[in-house]
Amino acid sequence: MTQTEKVTETDVLVIGGGTGGYSTALRAAALGLRVVLVERDKVGGTCLHRGCIPSKAMLHAAELVDGITEARERWGVKATLESVDWSALVATRDDIVDRNHRGVTGHLAHAGVEVVHGSAELTGPRGVRIGGYGEVAARRGIVLATGSRPRTLPGLAADGRRVVTSDDALFAAGLPESVLVLGGGAIGVEYASLHRSMGARVTLVEAADRLVPLEDADVSRHLTRGLKRRGIDVRTGARLLEATVLEDGVRAAVRTPRGETRTVEADRLLVAVGRVPVTDGLGLAAAGLSTDERGHVVPADWDRLETSVPGIHVVGDLLPPPSLGLAHASFAEGLLVAETLAGLRPAPVDYAAVPRVTYSAPQTAAVGLSEAGARDAGHDVVVGTMPLTAVAKGTVHGQGGMVKVVAERDGRVLGVHLVGPHVSEMIAESQLIVGWDAEPSDVARHVHPHPTLSEAVGEAFLTLAGRGLHQRA
Numbered sequence: 266m267t268q269t270e271k272v273t274e275t276d277v278l279v280i281g282g283g284t285g286g287y288s289t290a291l292r293a294a295a296l297g298l299r300v301v302l303v304e305r306d307k308v309g310g311t312c313l314h315r316g317c318i319p320s321k322a323m324l325h326a327a328e329l330v331d332g333i334t335e336a337r338e339r340w341g342v343k344a345t346l347e348s349v350d351w352s353a354l355v356a357t358r359d360d361i362v363d364r365n366h367r368g369v370t371g372h373l374a375h376a377g378v379e380v381v382h383g384s385a386e387l388t389g390p391r392g393v394r395i396g397g398y399g400e401v402a403a404r405r406g407i408v409l410a411t412g413s414r415p416r417t418l419p420g421l422a423a424d425g426r427r428v429v430t431s432d433d434a435l436f437a438a439g440l441p442e443s444v445l446v447l448g449g450g451a452i453g454v455e456y457a458s459l460h461r462s463m464g465a466r467v468t469l470v471e472a473a474d475r476l477v478p479l480e481d482a483d484v485s486r487h488l489t490r491g492l493k494r495r496g497i498d499v500r501t502g503a504r505l506l507e508a509t510v511l512e513d514g515v516r517a518a519v520r521t522p523r524g525e526t527r528t529v530e531a532d533r534l535l536v537a538v539g540r541v542p543v544t545d546g547l548g549l550a551a552a553g554l555s556t557d558e559r560g561h562v563v564p565a566d567w568d569r570l571e572t573s574v575p576g577i578h579v580v581g582d583l584l585p586p587p588s589l590g591l592a593h594a595s596f597a598e599g600l601l602v603a604e605t606l607a608g609l610r611p612a613p614v615d616y617a618a619v620p621r622v623t624y625s626a627p628q629t630a631a632v633g634l635s636e637a638g639a640r641d642a643g644h645d646v647v648v649g650t651m652p653l654t655a656v657a658k659g660t661v662h663g664q665g666g667m668v669k670v671v672a673e674r675d676g677r678v679l680g681v682h683l684v685g686p687h688v689s690e691m692i693a694e695s696q697l698i699v700g701w702d703a704e705p706s707d708v709a710r711h712v713h714p715h716p717t718l719s720e721a722v723g724e725a726f727l728t729l730a731g732r733g734l735h736q737r738a
């Protein structure tokens with residue numbers, strides 16, 4: 266379609282071309298529906314341009330840098346790190362993003378999705394006005410997929426130079442020599458890890474009493490230990506009282522759990538305290554919709570992700586919990602909504618079985634309930650743990666880490682929690698284990714390849730089933 270052949274009516278109109286929006290559009294088009302996708306920036310959204318992909322590309326480079334230290338100190342490889350050519354690193358990262366952007370754009374074109382560049386505003390329960398384009402009516406439904414942006418703190422405006430968000434940090438001209446990262450969730454931990462690998466002095470401040478506070482307490486403990494071992498100054502239970510922007514950096518006053526005030530100075534303050542949904546200018550009221558107090562659009566029907574206005578659906582970061590603010594959750598939501606609009610009856614998203622990963626060094630990966638969460642939910646809980654170093658491959662890596670399985674006594678597996686190198690690639694079997702309500706003995710029958718880190722997962726289940734090999738009782 267060219268921009269001159271304007272569409273005035275379609276089956277499905279999707280607002281926002283991030284992972285939630287473009288997955289909805291692709292699936293709806295594959296099911297034979299006419300789809301218009303409106304995007305005011307670039308298709309791919311946060312994940313592709315400012316989130317998952319560029320950050321993981323840089324974390325991959327960070328892992329290579331760490332490997333040089335390990336090669337020298339542990340393996341006798343006479344290697345030294347001369348320097349990191351930041352512009353070359355950024356060029357490779359941007360090339361990866363560009364390739365994926367071209368890929369998504371091509372998929373949408375091939376599927377016959379009509380992508381309109383502009384800002385969309387609801388005019389009613391079935392109508393949308395697109396700036397610079399015109400009005401489009403949607404016969405079957407409208408899908409809200411406008412995503413989220415970084416949250417900032419009152420009185421602490423990001424200036425993009427000294428006080429930065431995850432967006433700014435990505436596009437900065439280089440890495441600072443020192444950084445104070447505020448926020449110990451996945452994004453804060455990943456950026457702290459990345460900066461440390463690249464040689465920066467890093468202080469990581471989290472107000473809760475532990476990092477990744479939504480994860481199992483043992484995950485937080487192992488992660489904190491691993492980050493501290495790498496020289497990151499981790500301060501939990503600590504609150505930022507104030508921050509002053511100086512000519513050459515930032516000076517912050519931090520209240521410790523003991524009530525003392527400490528001064529932290531750094532070249533940059535990276536604020537990673539969560540994200541807020543984007544609904545400004547979206548015209549929710551015109552369609553009879555509003556947001557909750559945190560700005561989310563709450564579905565009236567979670568099984569169909571349909572709002573209180575029939576035919577208006579919502580996916581991705583606009584959703585409140587139990588959705589997770591994760592790209593792969595938004596893919597599942599996009600499939601669900603597209604299939605619903607096509608008249609199918611898809612199964613609801615099983616949020617309890619969606620994996621959660623932090624791509625730091627060490628990594629964390631989890632699915633299902635934490636031990637405390639399982640007990641709070643009233644389960645009679647049994648726990649199996651396994652250090653990664655209890656299997657041979659864990660000693661090859663030599664980086665510690667663990668597997669923890671939470672299960673009902675004589676019942677199904679409720680949660681699996683991993684910390685260590687490459688555990689992001691090991692969580693997939695556990696999402697099936699939790700999603701398919703397997704019991705430890707079901708898993709213990711199956712053999713894991715030797716020598717791999719995944720053996721530790723197998724061993725944790727063997728132990729729970731009373732057949733542990735490498736763990737002493």
Ligand code: FAD
Pocket residue numbers: 280281282283284285286303304305306307308309310311312313315316317318320321383384385386410411412413431452543546547580581582583590591592593594595624
């Ligand atoms: P978005 O991707 O934010 O897309 C929304 C789109 O809507 C945007 O492109 C925007 O331009 C457009 N838009 C907004 N309003 C309008 C309008 N009125 N008209 C037209 N267009 C509009 N998730 C993971 O699963 N794994 C990870 O490793 C991971 N890492 C992350 C790292 C960082 C640093 C960040 C910030 C996020 C990360 N995430 C990760 C989260 C992931 O990026 C989000 O969950 C995902 O992008 C949400 O997709 P979405 O479609 O809801 O919204």
